[in-house]
Amino acid sequence: MRKIAATALLTAVAAAGLAPATATASDPSTAGPAAKAGSVNMEKVVKAAMWDPYKPNTSIVPGAGKSVTKVEKALAAKGMLADKYVDGHFGTSTVSAYAKYQRSLGYSGLAASGLPGKGSLTKLGRSAGFDVTRKIGVGGKVRLGSGDVLNRRTLDMYEEAEKISGIDLTVTQGSYTGSNPGSAGTHDGGGAVDISVRGINAHKAVKALRQVGFAAWHRTADQGDWAPHIHAIAISDTDVSPAAQKQVGDYFRGKNGLASGAPDDGPKVKKVTWEEYRRSN
Incomplete structure (x- = not known):
């Protein structure tokens, strides 16, 4: 049924935040654990890191406040974040502080964008307790x-959208494409996929993609210099580029993800992550 069956599994690569080769056992974050300080919900922290920087206010993502505050306290304890920003809102100051922390571990490029990854957050927790x-x-x-190329999480989401929509989807551009001027950086990292609209019900396809956790839109020819297609970014993919992350922030704000900042013109669905979708189905 599917037109995108994988032909080869590439060498698994670390998601943003996993330990790079340059990180060593002498990193401060690998020191013995501090007194236990409870737990941090990574799903909530990543959602906040994707949404909060693009809000017009400092409101807190529902359920994320306690976890984000613990991350911020840990960054403040390392001298990377001013105490006044320890407020449960993962805004631009917290993003910058987290990027500084990632660089202190030896990360660079997209792996030091300020979006928490599993490896870096686990190391921060180890040092903060x-x-x-x-x-x-x-x-x-x-x-x-x-x-x-897609990462496994994005591919699983894509295939689930095919399943619930009953539509065979065709990828026209995947992820990790490097600097592609035509994509404004949105495909530089993971979680990004463009899909052909030829011969399909684009509205139905976009709805299914959103239902499984993509920020997705039908891009028409009158919106830009491109052929009509569906553009989708996997929410809470920790490999996404900053440009793609901004589009997720726009999606949460009800925008179309374009430079115009126009209202979202796609189907209205409950905004969820892939993990939230899987738990509810």
Whole structure:
């Protein structure tokens, strides 16, 4: 049924936040554990890190406040975040502080974007005394029959959208494409996929993609210099580029994810992550 069956599993790569080769056992974050400080819900922290920087206010993502505050306290204890920003809101100051922490571990590029990954958050918890629950992993990279690449989490989401919509989807651009000027950086990292709209009900396809946890839109020819297609970013994918992360923030704000900042023109569904979708189905 599917047109995207994987032809080869590439070498699994670390999701953003996993330990890079340059990190060593002498990193401060690998020191013995401090007194236990409870737990941090990674799902909530990542959702806040994707949404909060693009809000017009400092409101807190429902259920995320306690976990984000513990992360912020840990960053403040390392001298990377001013105490006044320890407020449960993962805003731009917290993003910058977390990026600084990632760089202190030896990360660079997209792995030091300020979006928490499983490895870096676990190390922070080890030094601050908290456990990390509801961990997010994006899995290894998979090369599709088309030659495009998606990580395992994105592929699972994509295939589930096919299943619930009953539509055979065709990838026209995958993830990890490097600097592609035509994509404004949104496909540089993971979680991004463009899909053909030829011969399908685009509205139905976008709805299914949103239902499983994508920020997705039908891009029409009058919106930009491109052929009509569906553009989708996997919410809470810890490999996403900053440009893709901004589009997720726009999606949460009810925007279309384009530079115009126009209202969202897609189907209205409950905004969920892949993990939330799986628990409810």
